[in-house]
Amino acid sequence: MKRTILASLLLACAVHAHAAPKTAALSPAAVKAAKYAVTTYRLEVVKTLAGLVSFNTVADPKIPSDQDPQHIAFKNYLKTETSRLGFDFADHGWVVVIGMGKGEERVGIVTHGDVQPVDPSKWKKSPFVLDQTSEPGKLLARGAEDDKGPIATALYAMKALKDQQLPLSKRIELYVYMGEESNWQPLVDFLKTHEPPQMNITLDAEYPAVVAEKASGTIAVTFPKAGAVVAPAGEPHIAAFGGGFFGSQIPEDASATIANATPEIEAQVRARGAQQEGMRYEFTRKGSDLEVRAHGVSAHSSKPEDGVNAVAMLADALAVRPWPNTTAGAAVNYLNELVGTGLYGEKFGAIAYRDSFMGPMTVAPTVIRQKEEGIEVSINLRRPRGKSIEQITSEAKAAIDGWQSRNLALANVTVRTGEPWQRLDAPQLPVLMNVFSYFTGMKDPKPVAIGGGTNSRLFPNAVSFGPGMPGQVYTGHSEHEFITLKQLLLNLQMYTAVLAELAK
Ligand SMILES: [Zn+2]
Known part of the structure; x- marks a missing residue:
């Protein structure tokens, strides 16, 4: 993904004042699951992120993702993690679907496992090693923010819901696409024969929710x-x-x-x-x-x-x-x-x-x-x-x-x-605003527009929810990419609570 200026955030408040439905209180079960997730999995989520960034998943223009050894190794690692955590796993070549639970109704989480090119000479350590020491509080690596941090976080959010045995009526599916940064066509083709979830959140941009993209x-x-x-x-x-x-x-x-x-x-x-x-x-x-x-x-x-x-x-x-x-x-x-x-x-x-x-x-x-x-x-x-x-x-x-x-x-x-994109009326927006407000203390948040493009465009009822905070520098695609540990753990809580609410 992305980009918002503070101005667009402020304008968003004006534009969307009428469109923001009143939010209900967050359910105690969602809050409890979020607290459980962050106390139980704070170390493991970092460990899994370290595993995910260790694979150089930059697109090789000469090798399609489904034949690229680095991409295949990355997916094998994901498969191992998935079975350790107790979810089902389907490898569709360019797309991996990690599922939990059953139900006609499904909630989708949209992420990607490929990363942008990187210049290793500009990094203190290898961009494919999660550097936790060079800058205290920051987890530096290619993909830490865009978009492997969100994958690791989503896995432990799902795991927390499983551990807590929340009664969910919907199945949760985590989509990991391997060509977001280079080629959207394989995903377009995949979705011609694969029925995606009825409602989706994309973890590839910023909070509180992205409803328009340039x-x-x-x-x-x-x-x-x-x-x-x-x-x-x-x-x-x-x-x-x-x-x-x-x-x-x-x-x-x-x-x-x-x-x-x-x-x-x-x-x-x-x-x-x-x-x-x-x-x-x-x-x-x-x-x-x-x-x-x-x-x-x-x-x-x-x-x-x-x-x-x-x-x-x-x-x-x-x-x-x-x-x-x-x-x-x-x-x-x-x-x-x-x-x-x-x-x-x-x-x-x-x-x-x-x-x-x-x-x-x-x-x-x-x-x-x-x-x-x-x-x-x-x-x-x-x-x-x-x-x-x-x-x-x-x-x-x-x-x-x-x-x-x-x-x-x-x-x-x-x-x-191309054409700009907007989806101003996604039904999950009140829940997203509610969760964001609860965990950040930010009062009356409103959806925003960004400059980047995400796979939200390809999934029904999809809008972005994080991983970046509004008004902060987005480090994806830069030679100084990181996510702070604080943000990673905040995201873990917010994703757990959002999934608890949307899948109940
Ligand atoms: Zn991205």
Whole structure:
């Protein structure tokens, strides 16, 4: 998954004031089961999480999940845990279903077992070892928050209900999908023949509940070598520009080479970079070339406010003069003219807009790829309701056309986006609000909208419930992913209570 700004939370209160049904008191059995879960399983839930993160379940583009040895090993571990805890287990290839109890009516828990790519050099320990010591109170690992923490928590929430022998009328099913971060099609296909539970909670975003998700999208263009300006001998120009890691991560690293960089240009770039908050630069002289390395802060691309975009910031630091449109220079000029350091597409023609509940569209350059034919700049969009796909596409293309007419012709111009999602009337919302309020002490919570997309979209009556707290930095997809022990145990209590209420 995700992203919410405090503003959207506050607006949510206004928008949903009428839609929030009055909640009843939490049942004593649900509270008792939650207390039991956290006192009995506080150590075991961490142990199981450590087991889950030890498998590198990043998608391998060459091997489908159901044939990927790491994914198969992960599922085997889950199977062992499942039988130890006393649940039934069905491996459907890309999807695992862990079930407890019987009943025509079912409550589903939607999670995923795959993770985003990771750069091990940025971690104190291996990202596939649960690091409990480097930062006291934090459990660091790839997947700790997104989305293996929620899997471990859900397993012990179910176990607590089983131990407590709560009389449940509904069967509980935990879905673990293995392609959420890379490919939703196998899940779409699976659900054509597999009847999912009538009601579902997705544990892949944030509290108190997520009832709307922005659509993601991409604006990609290539600055071709053919047709680019060749700088005259001795003239300062941008000779190289690169950065970013994957499309849904705000980039932490970027680099550029300025050829024939005069001391004056170096001083100007240093001064401009020094004024940027959250950025760190390294400068290396190589003869007449100046290499610039930029370091920002990675984040989930649906929450650009949580990070500092090294690509956008480096382009801005270089904006000390008009650069000739060499391949790399054109990429820098394009970023400065159409994106800048704003987060909302303010400079990209007329594309910027916002929705009072879902918040603003975010526009973040995330990956600069060096290709045979030139340099590709890929911008990640997260857009709320309020514009059609046709409108956003034509507005983006108009801005790109304008830039081309002033500069040079681009190749492979691609504008792609989907539809935002909302489900404002899920029947379990009063229970979710009630449980969240009881365990956090937050009065009168209201559902929110986020920038990320989750598998809630594919399941009936599904909305997200955690694992992140509203208004806090979401660390999934970043190079500093963690869940605090406190949050993990709070989640354990809330998931236990919610399942007790929804399945009774
Ligand atoms: Zn996720």
